[in-house]
Amino acid sequence: MEEAEKKTLGTADIMRIMELLPHRYPFLLIDKIIEIDGDSSAIGIKNVTINEPHFTGHFPSRPVFPGVLLIEAMAQTAGAICVDSRGNDGPPSLVYFMTIDNAKFRKPVVPGDQVHFHVTKTKQRSNIWKFDAVAKVDGQKVAEAEISAMLVDA
Template identity: 75%
Template sequence: MNETEKTVLDSADIMRILELLPHRYPFLMVDRIVEIDGDRRGVGIKNVTANEPHFMGHFPDQPVMPGVLMIEGMAQTAGAMCVHSRGQSGTPKLVYFMTIDRAKFRKPVLPGDQVRYVMTKIRNRSNIWKFDGVAMVDGAKVAEAEISAMLVDEG
């Protein structure tokens, strides 16, 4: 790409995410995707609110978003990017986790925070993708992981 060419980024609001993913409340962990560069890179947003069901037990007097849900948000962001990049609409595709590597949790995520899931493709072979994921709150890294998943057409 030369200097005069610009990358055009797509985005996905909640209605588009619902078309791309089979997940539904209370397990939908991404509210919007603000940047989609094909299946190469994307940024998903999760607005963390106090009324989410996991906060009743994790923990009642000091609510903290479970780390596994941040990993799920990363995976959902990447999965939506992959389905979107295929250019198909209609029946959602299933996205299955295959691996989670090098997961680290650096800071607690609390109600009122906005998590940005920054997903960068490491590689893709056939229907399997591997991504590097970083979760950020206010510019600080709160979690990271490498994830891989398989897209399966519903049949």
């Protein structure tokens, strides 16, 4: 019996992410992407720190990472792998967030947490992608959503 071929998965450090996405501080929400499988799936990572500007108001006495930013980080992870999958086919594209469905927040994310955003492509038609996304801290699900995005040439 032959040993199954091992698939080499890609990664993207912060410099590569900044080539793929137009977002910048304070709105670039992912620090790196690991286990990239083309545009099929990936895991984005966010290191949550108390230095982030939203913690001054959300909430001063008990800082909680905003749920809407968890969803945005899921979308950034998915968008980055969509753009990356184009390879060198012309200038980078813009990725427009189209839909958020079935979003659920399970547990607060706080400073000191490292969030892993697991995105898996469920459908693609032309320049529109749909993903299932799950955010986890220490292997425990903290949020989930179905998201879709459209790539548009800049």
